[in-house]
Amino acid sequence: MTDKAIEDNAAWSRRLTRAWVLLVALTLVSLGAVLGFGATEAGIAAAAVALAASFYKARLVLDHFLDLRRAEGGWRGVFAAMLAVILGGLMATYVAAGMMG
Helix, strand or coil, rough: CHHHHHHHHHHHHHHHHHHHHHHHHHHHHHHHHHHHHHCCCHHHHHHHHHHHHHHHHHHHHHHHHHHHHHHHHHHHHHHHHHHHHHHHHHHHHHHHHHHCC
């Protein structure tokens, strides 16, 4: 291996470690929001915080662990749109369930 390849591997390793630490932090944010608000009136806010954190966690996994960050902008947009639709559907379901109960 050349020195440049070793530097690239070291930078890659640091990037993945930073992404992992951010994933853990976002998990703690989600947990704190849900446990902090619980099933009170602010439950919708807790769900919104948890789903927003989930969106960023999914983007981190796609960008750094699946290396989508090197893909063309169209692919990143498609995956971001799919995530938004899925998480928006989950939020709509949560709100609808809250109105029924």
